[in-house]
Amino acid sequence: MSLETSPDEAASETEPIIEVRNLQTAFFTDKETIRAVDDVSFDIRPGETVGIVGESGSGKSVTARSIMGLVDSPGRILEGSSIRFSHLETVREYAERFPDRTVDLESLDAQYDPVDLFGRRGVDVTPADLGYERAADVPLADLVTAGYGDEVGVDPNACVFVTDGSTDSPSEIRDGFVELTRLSGESQRLMRGGRIAMVFQDPLTSLNPVYTVGNQIKEALRLHQGLRGEEATQEAIQLLEDVGIPDARRRVDEYPHQFSGGMRQRAVIAMALACEPEVLICDEPTTALDVTIQAQILDLLTEIQEERDLATMFITHDMGVIAEISDRVNVMYAGEVVERADVEDLFANPKHPYTQGLLQSIPGQQDGDRLQTIEGNVPTPNEPATYCRFAPRCPKAFGECDAVHPEHVPVDDDAPDHTAACLLYPEQQSKTAAVAEHRRRNENQTQSQNRSGGSSE
Numbered sequence: 001m002s003l004e005t006s007p008d009e010a011a012s013e014t015e016p017i018i019e020v021r022n023l024q025t026a027f028f029t030d031k032e033t034i035r036a037v038d039d040v041s042f043d044i045r046p047g048e049t050v051g052i053v054g055e056s057g058s059g060k061s062v063t064a065r066s067i068m069g070l071v072d073s074p075g076r077i078l079e080g081s082s083i084r085f086s087h088l089e090t091v092r093e094y095a096e097r098f099p100d101r102t103v104d105l106e107s108l109d110a111q112y113d114p115v116d117l118f119g120r121r122g123v124d125v126t127p128a129d130l131g132y133e134r135a136a137d138v139p140l141a142d143l144v145t146a147g148y149g150d151e152v153g154v155d156p157n158a159c160v161f162v163t164d165g166s167t168d169s170p171s172e173i174r175d176g177f178v179e180l181t182r183l184s185g186e187s188q189r190l191m192r193g194g195r196i197a198m199v200f201q202d203p204l205t206s207l208n209p210v211y212t213v214g215n216q217i218k219e220a221l222r223l224h225q226g227l228r229g230e231e232a233t234q235e236a237i238q239l240l241e242d243v244g245i246p247d248a249r250r251r252v253d254e255y256p257h258q259f260s261g262g263m264r265q266r267a268v269i270a271m272a273l274a275c276e277p278e279v280l281i282c283d284e285p286t287t288a289l290d291v292t293i294q295a296q297i298l299d300l301l302t303e304i305q306e307e308r309d310l311a312t313m314f315i316t317h318d319m320g321v322i323a324e325i326s327d328r329v330n331v332m333y334a335g336e337v338v339e340r341a342d343v344e345d346l347f348a349n350p351k352h353p354y355t356q357g358l359l360q361s362i363p364g365q366q367d368g369d370r371l372q373t374i375e376g377n378v379p380t381p382n383e384p385a386t387y388c389r390f391a392p393r394c395p396k397a398f399g400e401c402d403a404v405h406p407e408h409v410p411v412d413d414d415a416p417d418h419t420a421a422c423l424l425y426p427e428q429q430s431k432t433a434a435v436a437e438h439r440r441r442n443e444n445q446t447q448s449q450n451r452s453g454g455s456s457e
């Protein structure tokens with residue numbers, strides 16, 4: 001970063017540490033295919049809290065579990081999905097430990113001209129599909145991410161991609177990423193609960209009833225920081241104090257059942273911190289707690305997030321919680337992100353009819369005393385969306401909503417970072433022109449999806 005940039009610019013230019021691209025996670029049951037997460041893309045930057053909000057069944061938890069590598073059979077992340085973790089220290093560590101699964105994209109770049117790739121190797125994606133104007137601008141990494149690794153001879157087991165520096169001397173690697181969708185075995189275990197930690201709704205999912213809270217934190221400290229004995233005990237006490245547990249010196253020797261709900265969730269957060277994570281994923285961490293405790297846990301999460309510059313993903317169905325904790329928000333519906341914006345922008349100017357509906361159902365936002373909810377339920381998607389999944393519940397739906405899949409478009413020219421997947425936008429265009437725009441983006445999408453084979457199983 002250059003010295004001239006103002007702090008504000010610098011903040012917005014921070015590179016994402018997590019980039020989720022075209023994530024599709026499906027469950028293949030005897031009866032049906034459930035497309036729980038269907039083509040979701042978003043970023044998380046260090047020091048930022050990204051909120052994911054939506055009603056029950058919209059795919060929030062499956063998104064989180066996909067990042068964590070916790071999707072179990074009959075669930076699977078589909079081909080063409082990508083989750084990049086761009087943390088330099090981790091890339092170096094992984095390149096050192098898993099040399100066989102490390103690929104030097106820079107040197108491959110020299111061998112394969114992307115211009116050539118687009119032309120001759122049966123690659124039917126266009127540079128525009130990947131967000132570039134010219135073929136020469138497309139980095140090989142993006143082609144690999146989009147599912148074209150085979151064409152350039154990338155080992156399908158590769159999970160560490162180096163884009164600057166040599167794989168021969170990991171300490172000199174300057175840029176690269178770990179592809180989380182390709183982790184398995186040891187590489188998976190190291191990441192999960194290490195660089196990326198997760199806090200669930202029910203603290204008892206994370207705590208073992210037969211060990212003391214202190215021993216469980218010490219185990220995490222041993223695994224991830226190599227601390228043992230008295231040093232580990234002192235650190236465990238310190239962590240319990242950091243998360244606001246009074247009388248930590250005594251409580252470190254207590255069992256989870258001796259803790260209240262709120263204290264248990266604090267202990268889980270201490271355990272997560274013991275791993276010194278870069279990314280913290282919180283899945284409804286306050287939903288099971290009573291209101292005053294909820295507020296305290298939210299304050300705690302905000303505090304540690306700021307102190308440790310954590311990249312945080314925060315899942316909730318509660319718009320009030322989203323307003324309090326997020327910097328940016330992704331609104332999910334039936335497996336898709338339908339609107340994305342800065343938190344202020346989303347609340348001041350909600351654009352997707354679904355977001356507008358969610359906001360109207362926040363208690364206390366009504367003139368009358370009756371709470372307005374969106375009628376109907378989230379559908380369970382069984383096939384790729386060729387229409388708007390919200391249309392059957394949407395007060396603003398019109399004819400084309402059943403026939404055209406809405407793609408993300410900027411809601412207006414002044415807010416390029418505020419996008420909605422709804423045929424009503426871009427707002428300044430006529431309905432006909434907007435629909436035509438979505439149709440066009442739609443066709444591009446279908447082309448690249450056919451290629452990656454993600455949609456037909």
Ligand SMILES: Nc1ncnc2c1ncn2[C@@H]1O[C@H](COP(=O)(O)OP(=O)(O)OP(=O)(O)O)[C@@H](O)[C@H]1O
Pocket residue numbers: 027034035036054055056057058059060061062063074075317380
């Ligand atoms: N193990 C599984 N097997 C089959 N279907 C699943 C499985 N896990 C999740 N699903 C389905 O995936 C869809 C998304 O579920 P998910 O748990 O991500 O929703 P959510 O947005 O987190 O909802 P909630 O607010 O209730 O937690 C749902 O239709 C759900 O039934």
Ligand code: NI
Pocket residue numbers: 060061062283
């Ligand atoms: Ni959930």
